[in-house]
Amino acid sequence: MTLLGDGTWAGRIFTGSWLPGSGLGYPAIEPATGAELAEVGQATAGDVVVAAQRAAVVQTGWAATPAVERAAVLSRAAALFEEHAEEINEWVVRESGSTRLKSGLEVAASIAECREAAALATAPYGELLHSPMPRISMERRVPVGVVSVISPFNFPLILSMRSLAPALALGNAVLLKPDQRTAICGGVLIARVFEEAGLPEGLLQLLPGGVEVGSAMIDAPQVRVVSFTGSTPAGRAIGAQAAKTLTRTHLELGGNSALVVLGDVDVAAAASCGAFGNFVHSGQACMAIGRHLVHESIYDDYVALLAKKADALTVGDGFRADVALGPIIDQKQLNHVKDLVERSVADGARLVAGGTHDGLFYRPTVLADCTSATPAYREEVFGPVACVRPFSTVDEAVVLAADSEYGLALGVLGNDLAAAMAIADRVPAGLVHINDQTFNDDPNAPFGGVRASGTSRVGGARANLECYTDTQWLTLRATAPRYPF
Structure with missing residues (x-):
């Protein structure tokens, strides 16, 4: 079995099943030759509205799913990336203009991200606090709900996976918009892997498209976190737009x-x-x-x-x-x-x-x-x-x-x-x-920059918890107290 062999994904978006997008499909182009590789489905802002509503509904059940079951999905995804490495490598090489060395690094990193995310699902997610009152007081992390992931063309597979794998592991739903130039290796392949891994429908939705799709993924009221990797000018625009709805952003931007x-x-x-x-x-x-x-x-x-x-x-x-x-x-x-x-x-x-x-x-x-x-x-x-x-x-x-x-x-x-x-x-x-060059990335290490290179960090248990969960203070008493009112 191959991931993309039957072609049912061609010209379609993914909402839990492969459906025609409301936008016009377009060809995926091989940079090395200019050849058309396949047709990519395209979403519209209207598709995003429906997808965000669907994601919010199914996310509550996913958040309540035992952590070991969420971890199992991520572990199966890692195994599928490994099983289909040769096919995935070919698509990354052809669609993103990679070499075999670079595509191999992406596939290996994606496997590692899934394994790290599987461990994250069952990792400690809070701590007990001292309280002056007779009660249990704790800080715990809870899923944010729906996360929008907007990924770039250069390392399309891993830079999608680095955000969506931990977001899913922590109980969230994900809307994914890959760069239009690499929508297959940055989106279609990933959707197929998680489809085969048994991720419940609607938790990962693939919405290729242009600026209007990205804008809708920021404005959707169900979306509480936007994880963007791309240029600094685009990141500034996304941050400004998200601020209007107080939507949290994680921006991994340019560098020199x-x-x-x-x-x-x-x-x-x-x-x-x-x-x-x-x-x-x-x-x-x-x-x-x-x-x-x-x-x-x-x-x-x-x-x-x-x-x-x-x-x-x-x-x-x-x-x-x-x-x-x-x-x-x-x-x-x-x-x-x-x-x-x-x-x-x-x-x-x-x-x-x-x-x-x-x-x-x-x-x-x-x-x-x-x-x-x-x-x-x-x-x-x-x-x-x-x-x-x-x-x-x-x-x-x-x-x-x-x-x-x-x-x-x-x-x-x-x-x-x-x-x-x-x-x-x-x-x-x-x-x-x-005593090393700057091109380094480990799945268990926090990644991100300062100044115009971005805000916050992704990668590693602590940073991913901060990215894709909210902090909640919870107290518990054995019985309700009587107050002087």
């Missing part, structure tokens, strides 16, 4: 992360970290390295080695060849990357490697001698572009690393761990990796 390379490192190892953290999935990752800050004593060597690695990386169709990098997701994003590189070179940055493309296949690029005014250094590129800049002192490195509106990830490479830790203490970042 720094890698600080101290002068005492193994330069070859540092360049390897820099290349992977910058170029993985053609740089289309919020936590990718955007700025390489390198001590002046090793700067020339680092630039040369990074350029050599960039030149050696193969770029092509990850489905039909064993390549290091796949295509940029679409022409609009390619134009953005191309424009930033061209303006950066015109502004004085030195092009050391790359800077060319064949269709959507953009060569990994190294720009040296960047300044704070260099466009590709200052902005989030979301493409395979490394901006390198020297520094002379640790204090200067700290100032440069902190000089960004973003605050997602920070990497520090150096043999003096005290010096590296001191840098970590002084640079605002939600994620810090000492």
Whole structure:
């Protein structure tokens, strides 16, 4: 049996069963070839209204379901992701322009998320409090109700799963809107997995669509939490809209992360970290390295080695060849990357490697001698572009690393761990990796940024409880007291 083999999902949305959406269906496009892979169903704002009402009704029963039964559904989902890994990998590679390495990371992470969520379902969810009165006093966490998950194109499978798996495990219902460009691997596959895993109907509903669908998923009165992963401008708009109804938001947004390379490192190892953290999935990752800050004593060597690695990386169709990098997701994003590189070179940055493309296949690029005014250094590129800049002192490195509106990830490479830790203490970042690059994600660790990189955290038991439950104070007396009234 395959997940998508019978095609009953094609051109349809998922409400617990596969039904035609009220919107016009559209083709899923393979970025590497431009081929049409399948038809995707599209929802409308009206579909969202009905879905939210349905979700609110079935959610109460799910919240009352014993935690071990909720955990069992998540465990079966993990087993199904594992069983169908080859099929899922193929869809992720083809629809999102991935390589086999990157798709494998997504599938493995999704399995891990399901297992973590299964454990979360039965984890402690409150604590006893001291009380001056003869009663039991406790703080406990209760499901919020309905959660809207809006996920991006770059890591569509895992960035949907990272929110919806814990939300479901904790007793909520989920409305899922994947990016329209990756609605199959970011939505259809997930819906099929949970359908086969025995999730009751209506608890997970797949609603592909555009801005109007996302807007309706925020405004629906039954929705109490919106979990969004995407660009900072979109996140600001979602936060502002959700504030009108006092709907809680969890926003995982953009980044322009720094890698600080101290002068005492193994330069070859540092360049390897820099290349992977910058170029993985053609740089289309919020936590990718955007700025390489390198001590002046090793700067020339680092630039040369990074350029050599960039030149050696193969770029092509990850489905039909064993390549290091796949295509940029679409022409609009390619134009953005191309424009930033061209303006950066015109502004004085030195092009050391790359800077060319064949269709959507953009060569990994190294720009040296960047300044704070260099466009590709200052902005989030979301493409395979490394901006390198020297520094002379640790204090200067700290100032440069902190000089960004973003605050997602920070990497520090150096043999003096005290010096590296001191840098970590002084640079605002939600994620810090000492002696590693910035592209890291564990299912049991809190993930998220500060500043323009977002609000709150997802991942790990504590953060997920805070995201997808409300705090409730509960007291219990043996008998009702008499008051002086």
